[in-house]
Amino acid sequence: MSTNLAANLPREETAARSAAISLHSVRVELDVTGAVRPEQSGFRTITTLRFDASVGGTWVDFIGETVERVVVNGAERPVVWDGARIRVDGLEQSNEVRIEAVGAYSRSGEGLHRFTDPADGSTYLYTQYEPADSRRVMACFEQPDLKAEYTFVITAPAGWHVLSNQSAVVTTGGGSSQTVEFAPTKRISSYITAVAAGPYHRVTDTWTKGDQRVELGGYCRASLANSFDHEEIFEISRQGLDFFDEAFGFAYPWGKYDQIFVPEYNLAAMENPGLVTFTESYVFRGAATEAQREARANTILHEMAHMWFGDLVTMTWWDDLWLKESFADYMGSHASAAATRFSDAWASFAGRRKAWAYEQDQLPTTHPIVADIPDLEAAKLNFDGITYAKGASVLKQLVAFVGEESFFAGARAYFREHAYGNTTLDDLLAALEASSGRDVRAWSTAWLETTGMSTLTLEDDRSVLAQTDPRPHRLRIGAFAFEDGALVRRDSVDLDIHEERTPVELPDAELMLINDGDLTYAKARLDERSLKAVERALSTIDDTLARALVWSSLWNATRDGELPALRYLEIVRRHAPAERHVGILAGALANAAFTVEHYVVEELRGDVEELRGDVRGAWLETVWEGLERAEPGSGAQLSWARALGQAASVHDARSADIAAMLDGSAPTPDGLVLDADLRWIWAQALATTGVWRKERIREELTRDDTMSGRTAATAALASRPKPRVREEAWRQAWEDETLSNDHLGATIDGIRAGGRRDLVERFDDDYFARILPTWQTRSIETARRLVRGLFPATPTLDAVDAWLSANADAPASLRRIVIEQRDHLARELDVRAKNS
Structure with missing residues (x-):
């Protein structure tokens, strides 16, 4: 069966089904007692749906191993199932449909994922559904506007914690199994139901x-218990509930609030009401920077905001996905800054999230924030930088436009009017217009229903503020002057601009920072005088958000080929060692490493045999010196140590030093904890350059034979610089369907490691031959990882263009990925040409 072809659901069909069906309740009975037996591939699932219908027949969604019985209003019906849709006929006005089936345990993170912990042999289950994988666990109407009350009954091994959206009300059984029945949920969509055991x-x-009073629960694998810093997680959770309770004026509606950190997770987190799932990478096995803790807090608050934006009030269809994701992304940063110790959260947003949005918005596949989503495949790919980060960015502009008080007043009215229902953009705009008295629809037209971004520059000796792609902006220009060698903000000018060119009167200053305060969404350029000031004194700017905006401006100009790559690298070399905000530092180091590998002319990069005199070698020495100079035990030291791993994977000048530290024959820098995670980062560098062979990698695995260790070892083994190693990894990635999502990702990382084009260029033709059949036969998550992750860095665009020309009728979602990867490659080739 072609999963993608059979399982895709068009918007028009689901809208027709919604018009004909009024869903009341769903009862789901699962038996996962066999999960501990690896040879048992599936689990029994029985679903009972109660609904009204105005048609005699419809379909129920299910993807699994078998469908055994279909009973409609007490009468047995023949099983008519194409692998994704179960046909049900004989419907009356009021109906009860019972479907008995066998679902399949997942290794890809879609549906009911099963994981066996190598640390102790324990088996763990959890579900992940968004946008349309609840049908892998239960028979359902897989669309967000058919809400229902869900009751889950789960039979599982005795001694397990068994969880769902609501609290357990009855637990029965004895001996080796238990059956737990949970209280019915309030009306929710299928994709936010959840189970863990x-x-x-x-x-x-x-x-x-x-x-x-809300009961808080925190869960992780038993083998991670000693690393589970639940005190901080609960502290952020309580701060968030305090903030949202007051801001939204609607009591938390879902009873308990469990948060579970799970292995091999495809996302950062998922907003299942009452049972929020997180990637267990947020359970820090070793040292973690303050930026990592801030990112975790942001995610906790993002998911908590979804309890209202998304769960309580849900979009009717995925073209209004932004109604939940943009708001939650905005609220994650807003609540972090307002309610937690992470008061610089907007600086991280400016440097990290907006960079994602700017990149996505410059692709040929960019789309309005309010996107056209014709089917589920398109929905899956629209969980992107536009829906999240651009949406959050323009919401920040909206808050500046209507005022924070009016914004939250509109949100409160929106929740009151539409609680437990579904909405569209018009519903939200009506609430905001009523609360603010502003023309929010005109704002929507300018920001939510258009694509692209403005680029803002000062021209004519700073007397004109020019913008490409004109839009209405409310923004600020900060004027920074030198004082005792430091750049200090001396003045600022607030502006509302609409036209392509706007005359401005600005004070005289060395640095003019367009969009100071980060009020709008636009790329802001530095004029030459400002650039020279930044080259001299960027790290002296005291305001964290202002520094983040300068770093962002420099990176955007480098990506666009307007700032020479070597000039950018010199700014990083000069000012990154003095950067106080570890998140900004980590971003600058990552961008510099990307610049070395993708934007510097190939002839200047050198290769792993050269020791000095090339950009790769110079960057390696910059990182090494940064590590030596960093404050012992600081987040900055850890950031430089991690950056060393990347730099050492493409140049072997420091391999002996790194190997000696790993072997214990040389000391590590004072204060640096060489924990398992950092050891693997360095180990992969040594494997990629051929210093560590298979036996040494396996020896390292004996030190850390955990889930994370096995995943890291998979990447290291695949990254060894031998043609036969990369060939075997290539075959496994495409053909071994037993690989978990994490191990597939690690194998792909190994194939790409070290920028060794000479080892993988022979696979180019095979890539283009494989991607269409892979898309047709593998799950969307797996196919997407392969198509995106193994896209070849060809020296020209000819092979890509030939595939696109020959496959004009390929699925639109597949073509979108190839077109986006083509654009990334075209940008690299263009920027390299400008830097030659």
């Missing part, structure tokens, strides 16, 4: 405010 480590807490 296994011998998870559990901690608890509570949040109280007035007469409200």
Whole structure:
């Protein structure tokens, strides 16, 4: 069966089904007692749907191993199932449909994922559905506008924690199994139902405010219990509940609030009401920077905002996906800055999230924030930088436009009016217009329903502010002057601009920072005088957000080929060692490494045999010196140590030093903890350059035979610089369907490691031969990883263009990925040409 072809759901069909069906309740009975037996590939699932219908027949969605029985209103019906849709006929006005089936345990993170912990042999289960994988666990109406009350009944091994959206109300059984029935949910969509089961480590807490009391639960694998810093997780959770309770004026609606950190997760997190799932990379096995903790707090608050934006009020169809994701992305940063210790959260947003948005918005496949989503495949690919980061960026502009008080007043009215229902863009605009009295629809037209971005520059000796692709902007220009060698903000000018060219009167200053405060969404260029000031004194700017905006401007100009790559690298070399914000530092180091590999002319890069006199070698020495100079035990030191791994994977001048530290024959820098995660980063560098062979990698695995260790070892083994090694890794990636999502990702990383084009260029033709059949036969998540991850860095665009020309009728979602990868390659070739 072609999963992608059979399982795709067009918007028009689901809209017709929604018009004909009124869903009331769903009861789901799962038996996962066999999950501990690896040879048992599936689990029993029984679904009972109660609904009204105005048609005699429809379909119910299900993807699994078999469908055994279909009973409609007490009468047995023949099983008519194409692998994705079960046909049900004989419907009346009021109906009860019971479907008995066998679902399949997942290794790709889609549906009911099963994981066996190598540390202790324990088996863990969890679900992940968005946008349309609940049908891999239960028979359902897989669309967000058919909400229902869900009751889950789960039979699982005795001794396991068994979890769902609501609290357990009845637990029965004895001996080797238990059956847990949960309270019915309030009306929710299928994609945010959730189940988890296994011998998870559990901690608890509570949040109280007035007469409200919410039980908090925290879960992770038992083998990670000693690393689970639940105190900080609960602290952020309580701060978030305090903030959202007041801001949204609608009591937390879902009863308990469990947060579970799970292995081999495809996302950062998922907003299942009452049972939020997170990647367990947020359980820090070793040292973690303050930026990592801030990112985790942001994600906790992002998912918490979804309890209202997305769960309580849900978009009707995926073209209004932004109604939840843009708001949650905005709220993650807003609540972090307003309610937690991470008061610089907007600086991280400016440097990290907006960079994602700017990149996505310059692709030929960019789309409006309010996108046209014709089917589920398109929905899956629209969880992108536009829906999240650009949407959040323009919401920040909207808050500046209507005022924060009016913005939250509109949100409160929106929740009151549409609680437990579905909405479209018009519903939100009506609420915001009523609360603010502003013409929000005109704002929507300018920002939500268009594509692309403006580029802002000062021209005519700083007397004109020019913008490409004109839009209305409310922004600020900061004027920074030198004072005792430091750049200090001396003045600022607030502006509302609409036209392509706007006359401005600005004070005289060395640095003019367009969009100071980051109020709008636009690329802001530095004029030459400002650029020279930044080259001299970027790291002296005291304001963290201002520094983040300067770094962002420099990176955007480098990506666009307007700032020479070597000039950018020199700015990083000069000022990154003095950067105080570890998140900004990590971003600058990553961008510099990308510049070396993708934007510097190939002849200047050198290769792993050369020791000095090339850009790769110079960057390696910059990183080495940064590590030596960093404050012992600081987040900056850890950031430089991680950057060393990347730099050492493409140049072997420091391989002996790194190997000696790993072997214990040389000391590490004072304060640097050489934990398992950092050891693997360095180990992969040594494997990629051929210093460590298979036996040494396996020896390292014996030190850390955990899930993370095995994944890292997979990448290291695949990255060894031998043609036969890369060939075998290539075959495994495409053909070995037993690889988990994490191990597939690690294998792809190994194939790409070290920028060794000479080892993989012979696979170019095979790539283009494989991608269409792979898309037709593998799950979307797996196919997407392969198509995107193994796209060849060809020296010309000819092979890509030939495939696109010959496959004009290929699925639009596949073509989108290839077109986007083509654009990334075209940009690299163009920027290199400008730097030659």
